[in-house]
Amino acid sequence: xxxxxxxxxxxxxxxxLWDTWDLRGFIILSLSLQTFLIFVAPxxxxxxxxxVIMPLWIAYLLADWAANFAVGLISNSQGNxxxxxxxxxxxxxENEDLLAFWAPFxxxxxxxxxxxxxxxxxxxxxxxxxxxxxxFQCIAAIYVFVQSLPDNGLWIPTMxxxxxxxxxxxxxxxxxxxASADRFKEIILTEADPGSNYAKMMGEYKSKKDxxxxxxxxxxxDRSTGATESANKAKKGNLxxxxxxxxxxxxxxxxxxxxxxxxxxxxxxxxSRDFFLNRNARDAFKVVEVELNFIYxxxxxxxxxxxxxxxxxxxxxxxxxxxxxIVLFIMKGKSNYHEADVTITYGLLxxxxxxDLSALFMLLFSDWTIIFLRKSPDLEPDNSLKSKxxxxxxxxxxxxxxxQASKSKNAKKSSNSQAKSGSWQMPVMxxxxxxxxxxxNLIDYCLHPLARPWQKVFDKLGVIGFVDSIVYxxxxxxxxxxxxxxxxxxxxxKSKSELADDLETSKEISSARGDWVLRVEEGWSGLLxxxxxxxxxxxxxQWHIATEI
Numbered sequence: 001x002x003x004x005x006x007x008x009x010x011x012x013x014x015x016x017l018w019d020t021w022d023l024r025g026f027i028i029l030s031l032s033l034q035t036f037l038i039f040v041a042p043x044x045x046x047x048x049x050x051x052v053i054m055p056l057w058i059a060y061l062l063a064d065w066a067a068n069f070a071v072g073l074i075s076n077s078q079g080n081x082x083x084x085x086x087x088x089x090x091x092x093x094e095n096e097d098l099l100a101f102w103a104p105f106x107x108x109x110x111x112x113x114x115x116x117x118x119x120x121x122x123x124x125x126x127x128x129x130x131x132x133x134x135x136f137q138c139i140a141a142i143y144v145f146v147q148s149l150p151d152n153g154l155w156i157p158t159m160x161x162x163x164x165x166x167x168x169x170x171x172x173x174x175x176x177x178x179a180s181a182d183r184f185k186e187i188i189l190t191e192a193d194p195g196s197n198y199a200k201m202m203g204e205y206k207s208k209k210d211x212x213x214x215x216x217x218x219x220x221x222d223r224s225t226g227a228t229e230s231a232n233k234a235k236k237g238n239l240x241x242x243x244x245x246x247x248x249x250x251x252x253x254x255x256x257x258x259x260x261x262x263x264x265x266x267x268x269x270x271x272s273r274d275f276f277l278n279r280n281a282r283d284a285f286k287v288v289e290v291e292l293n294f295i296y297x298x299x300x301x302x303x304x305x306x307x308x309x310x311x312x313x314x315x316x317x318x319x320x321x322x323x324x325x326i327v328l329f330i331m332k333g334k335s336n337y338h339e340a341d342v343t344i345t346y347g348l349l350x351x352x353x354x355x356d357l358s359a360l361f362m363l364l365f366s367d368w369t370i371i372f373l374r375k376s377p378d379l380e381p382d383n384s385l386k387s388k389x390x391x392x393x394x395x396x397x398x399x400x401x402x403x404q405a406s407k408s409k410n411a412k413k414s415s416n417s418q419a420k421s422g423s424w425q426m427p428v429m430x431x432x433x434x435x436x437x438x439x440x441n442l443i444d445y446c447l448h449p450l451a452r453p454w455q456k457v458f459d460k461l462g463v464i465g466f467v468d469s470i471v472y473x474x475x476x477x478x479x480x481x482x483x484x485x486x487x488x489x490x491x492x493x494k495s496k497s498e499l500a501d502d503l504e505t506s507k508e509i510s511s512a513r514g515d516w517v518l519r520v521e522e523g524w525s526g527l528l529x530x531x532x533x534x535x536x537x538x539x540x541x542q543w544h545i546a547t548e549i
Contacts, residue, residue, distance in 0.1 A: 026070040038113035067109040100148035104161035111168025114302040114359040127176035157325035185260040248290025281490035307368040436475040513539040
C-alpha cells in the first residue's frame with residue numbers, strides 16, 4: 001500500500017494547472033497584497049479590531065515572500081523556456097520579453113507601500129537584511145533582463161520599471177535604517193555648540209595662562225533655566241486645527257528622544273508645562289495625538305523618507321516612469337502574447353499607477369505636508385493665502401468639504417450632538433488613533449484559563465502571549481458616553497503639574513502609588529500602610545484587584 005501511494009502520480013490536469021498558473025497566480029497575489037497593505041495599513045493606528053489587525057499582519061508577512069517566490073519562478077522560467085507559463089502556441093522569445101518586464105514590478109512590490117514598512121519595532125533592526133535583499137533581487141532582475149536580450153522588444157519600459165523598483169526598495173531600506181534604535185538616537189543627538197565666542201575666549205585664557213597672569217573660569221548659573229521661570233510664551237486660548245498640527249510637530253521634535261530613553265533639561269520641561277497649563281482638555285489631547293502620530297509614522301512608515309525635496313522628486317520621477325511605461329506598452333503590438341499575460345501586465349501597470357497616485361494623495365493630505373508649508377504658528381498671519389489653503393486642506397480632511405461655513409455648521413451640529421449624547425469619538429477615517437483603551441482583567445484570567453491541552457500547545461509554539469492578548473484583552477471606548485474621563489485625567493495632571501515647582505516635589509508626585517486619593521476620601525486612610533513603599537508593578541496589581549472587587 002505504501003509503495004502504491006509513493007508511486008501515485010499527481011493528476012495531469014492539476015499539474016497542467018499549476019504549470020500554467022503558478023507564476024501568474026503569485027504575480028496576482030503579490031499585487032493584491034500590495035493593494036491591501038496601502039489601503040488597510042492606515043487603519044492600524046485607528047482601530048484595535050483584531051479582524052483588521054490580523055489580516056494586516058498576515059499580509060505584511062506574505063508580501064515579501066510572494067514577491068521573492070515570483071522572482072524565483074521568473075528566473076526558473078527563463079532558464080527553462082519549455083516550462084514558461086503560456087508557452088503553448090507562442091513564440092518563446094516574446095514570452096521572455098514579458099517575463100523580463102514582470103520582474104521589475106516585483107522589485108516595486110518588495111519596496112512596499114508608503115503606509116507600512118515595519119509591523120513591530122524589531123523589524124526596523126533588520127534593515128541590513130533588506131539591504132542585502134535589495135542587492136540579490138536586483139541581481140536576479142538583471143539576470144532575467146539579460147536573458148531576454150538582444151531581441152527584447154520591451155527593454156525600454158522594462159528599464160523604466162527597473163528604476164522605479166530600485167527607488168521603492170531603497171526608500172524602504174532607508175526608512176528601516178533611519179527608524180532603527182541606534183540610528184534614531186544618532187539623528188536626535190546633535191553636536192554640542194559651545195557658542196561663537198568660545199574659540200576667542202579659550203585663546204585669551206591660554207594666552208593669559210602662558211603669561212602667568214591670574215586667570216580662572218567661573219561658571220555662572222543661567223537664570224533662564226530656573227525651574228520656576230517660564231521657558232516660553234505659551235499661547236492663550238483655544239487652538240485652531242492648524243495650530244494643533246504645528247504645536248504637535250514642535251513637541252514631536254523636542255520629545256521624540258523619549259523613544260530611545262533620552263533625558264531632557266528643565267528648560268524643555270518648562271516649555272511643555274507652560275504650554276499645557278494654558279490648554280483645555282480637548283486641545284491638549286489633540287496636540288498629543290498629533291505628536292504621537294508623527295512618532296508612529298517615523299517608526300513604521302516611509303513618510304520621513306518621502307517627505308522633503310528629494311522624496312518629492314523621487315516620487316514624481318517614479319510616477320512619470322510608470323506613466324511612460326504604460327504608454328509604451330499600449331503602443332506595443334501584442335499579437336504574440338497570450339491574452340491572460342497581457343491582462344496581468346495591464347493589471348501590474350495600472351496597479352502601480354493607482355498605488356503611486358494613492359500614496360501621493362495620502363502624502364499631500366498628511367500632517368507632514370502641513371508642516372512643510374507652514375512649520376511655525378508665528379511665521380505668517382492667519383489671513384494669509386497659504387494659511388487659507390492649509391486650513392482648507394485640514395477642513396477637507398476632517399469634515400469632507402472645502403466650505404468653511406459648512407465646517408462651522410457641522411462643528412456646531414457635532415458639538416450639539418456630543419452635548420446630548422456625550423460622545424467624543426470621531427469616524428474611523430478622520431481620527432489619528434483608535435480612541436479606545438485596552439483592558440485586561442487579571443481575576444478573570446486566573447478564574448477562566450485556557451484548556452490545559454491547548455495551553456501546552458500554544459506554549460510550545462511560543463504564541464501563548466499572543467493568544468492571551470486575543471482571548472483576554474478587550475477594548476473599551478475612551479470616551480463613549482461622555483468626555484468626563486478625558487477631562488478628569490487632564491484636570492489631575494494639570495493640578496499636579498502646578499504643584500511640581502521643584503525637583504523634589506516632582507519626584508514625590510511621580511512616585512505616588514495612589515495614596516493621594518486615599519488621603520482625600522474619608523474612611524480610607526487606613527489602607528495607606530498597604531500601598532506605601534511598594535514597587536510600581538506591585539502597586540498596579542494591588543489597585544487592579546482592589547478596583548475590580
